Amino acid sequence: MKVTLVSLGCPKNQVDSDIIAHSLLKAGHSTTADMTQADVCLINTCGFITSAKEEAIENIFNAVSARLENPDLKIVVTGCLAERYKDEILQDMPEVDAVVGIGAHDKLLETMEKVCRGEKLSVYGPKTNLDITAKRIISTPRHYAYLKIAEGCSNGCYYCAIPLIRGPHRSRPMESCIEEAKWLAEEGVKEIIIVAQDITRYGEDIYGENKLAQLIQNISEIDGIQWIRLMYAYPERLGDDVIKVMAENPKVLHYLDLPIQHINDRVLKSMNRKGGSEIIMSAINRLRRAIPDITIRTSIITGYPGESEEEFTQLYDFVKEIRLERLGCFAYSEEEGTVAAKMENQIPVEERQRRADKIMELQTEIMAEKQRQLVGKDLWVICDDFDSENGLFVCRSVYDAPEIDGEVYLDADSDIQIGDIRKVHITQSDIYDLYGEIIK
Secondary structure: OEEEEEEOOOHHHHHHHHHHHHHHHHOOOEEOOOHHHOOEEEEEEOOOOHHHHHHHHHHHHHHHHHOOOOOOOEEEEEEHHHHHHOHHHHHHOOOOOEEEOHHHHHHHHHHHHHHHOOOOEEEOOOHHHOOOOOOOOOOOOOOEEEEEOEEOOOOOOOOOOHHHHHOOOEEOOHHHHHHHHHHHHHOOOOEEEEEOOOHHHOOHHHHOOOOHHHHHHHHHOOOOOOEEEEOOOOHHHOOHHHHHHHHHOOOEEEEEEOOOEOOOHHHHHHOOOOOOHHHHHHHHHHHHHHOOOOEEEEEEEEOOOOOOHHHHHHHHHHHHHHOOOEEEEEEOOOOOOOOHHHOOOOOOHHHHHHHHHHHHHHHHHHHHHHHHOOOOOEEEEEEEEEEOOOOEEEEEEOOOOOOOOOOEEEEOOOOOOOOOEEEEEEEEEOOOOEEEEEOO
């Protein structure tokens, strides 16, 4: 078969797509970006929030449109949307030929072969059947890759559907993580980005204690790995041992994604967040004391059910005072099956968005100022691409994660190649991006 594999959503979902692609190629099938030439379009969906569901549905109908040129194209849907809505997809979108839950990824090839023979079906299995240790390809540029160290989530935040979709937290054995990290290094990967729904819970379920710091240290000892980036750490679970390895190990970048969601204690309790404002402030202060140049990325929610104007103002003032380097603010999204969706005092959608927009306007000013403060400084960057249209090399600093943060642009005549790690002198800034020149 020729398969068009569409991967949507977060880096963790991208790793799942990499595993699917490996199984396809190993079985002798091939992939193509052109749906008009494919036998099957396999869409690995996200179903986390409303906008992600809309994107998934849009991609399904893109495949439907491709049938105008390729009438035999079969459409198979998997991933979070498939797991969450099961048979509803086939009922509401009869153009789809098969729906496969995340616990049935081992049956994907068989399912695609069946739909090519004219069958229409849905296939599911226990969520824990999803193999997080399977071999994969590298779909990112060869110099960086995501390493998924766990699956699922056991935090039980009332607004979040991830536990319903992905099941409880399951750590990946350390030996498996190290084996994949070594393979990635052999393939030329220089930057490992450690991801999971909650990396700060790593190891507790299989080793009886937290093993994140040890895992980071072990990965840092692999030849070829030069940068290690950490994403999705919960403040109440952020141990001093992790902060210590971040501060002392030269391969661990001074960057941490630390989602906090709110700062008001009543709202946090209503969200079933396990840490209050004191714990959040403690985590931020411990990081800043130990690592003065730390870049902290966070996400917050406005318009959560019952959030008063005073509680929103407290959140706004927190953003203004704490001045985090990276921040995304999202209007609360009601998700079916969650506790929060059944709560009273749902705030009008327009008001949720107004509050989010107000905070993002503030954060844009903070970000622009912090970018200006980097002008005249020297930063390590990794080169991701070359923008031929504008004649610029596209790089990222140690303080920027791919696809979500800013970039550093260098002139076309710069002495650098894609995948190189070099030190540059920053000469200009704008709201999100920097401009610089190689230090000879």
